[in-house]
Amino acid sequence: MDNRIGEIREQVLQAAKEMYERGLVASVWGNLSARVPGTGLIVVTPSGVDYRSLQAEDLVVIELETGRVAEGKLKPTSELPMHLAILKARPDVNGVMHTHSVYASACSAAHKEIPPIVEDLAQVVGGSVSVARYALPGTPELGANAVKALNKKGAVLLANHGVVGVGHDIMEALRVCTIVEKGAQIFAIAKMIGSPVLLSHEDVAYLRDTYKDHYGQK
Numbered sequence: 001m002d003n004r005i006g007e008i009r010e011q012v013l014q015a016a017k018e019m020y021e022r023g024l025v026a027s028v029w030g031n032l033s034a035r036v037p038g039t040g041l042i043v044v045t046p047s048g049v050d051y052r053s054l055q056a057e058d059l060v061v062i063e064l065e066t067g068r069v070a071e072g073k074l075k076p077t078s079e080l081p082m083h084l085a086i087l088k089a090r091p092d093v094n095g096v097m098h099t100h101s102v103y104a105s106a107c108s109a110a111h112k113e114i115p116p117i118v119e120d121l122a123q124v125v126g127g128s129v130s131v132a133r134y135a136l137p138g139t140p141e142l143g144a145n146a147v148k149a150l151n152k153k154g155a156v157l158l159a160n161h162g163v164v165g166v167g168h169d170i171m172e173a174l175r176v177c178t179i180v181e182k183g184a185q186i187f188a189i190a191k192m193i194g195s196p197v198l199l200s201h202e203d204v205a206y207l208r209d210t211y212k213d214h215y216g217q218k
């Protein structure tokens with residue numbers, strides 16, 4: 001097996017385990033994908049396998065352009081069309097995570113975007129977490145709607161469904177989904193206290209740019 005595929009499989013496995021442990025998904029729902037650098041391949045989670053028992057060899061290798069299985073014995077996630085659509089539309093994205101976290105999913109059910117009310121949310125998303133138009137799971141329409149609402153930002157809500165976070169790798173996508181859920185909780189609490197005050201467009205742009213260009217050990 002190509003070492004690059006093995007490395008990405010391990011990263012996706014780690015992210016999947018952490019996603020489950022952080023309570024971003026329940027049971028077998030949610031899914032992940034990541035590009036294999038220097039190839040036309042991606043690694044995705046399988047359909048309906050419990051994250052607690054998931055192993056690296058359970059992950060499925062897919063041809064990005066065709067959606068065909070290149071390696072793996074299990075059926076890929078039913079949300080594969082959405083992952084393919086996002087990765088094709090966003091060459092800057094190498095990791096995609098789809099979660100069903102409670103507060104962010106509540107916003108998706110209310111068709112209520114999560115505004116940039118705290119700095120870390122503005123940094124990882126680059127604006128409001130918009131709500132994509134509803135489409136049935138596993139359909140090409142869901143992927144197209146997600147791509148349109150995501151645009152160039154770091155996350156999107158799928159109406160009546162959940163969250164998608166993207167990043168330069170799968171661990172950043174995990175970070176994005178975690179921060180979106182925290183932002184949704186803060187938004188809900190702030191609405192109970194009073195009227196949340198949003199960060200300005202200029203501040204959001206500055207926070208996003210500095211996060212992308214200077215945050216961490218760059």
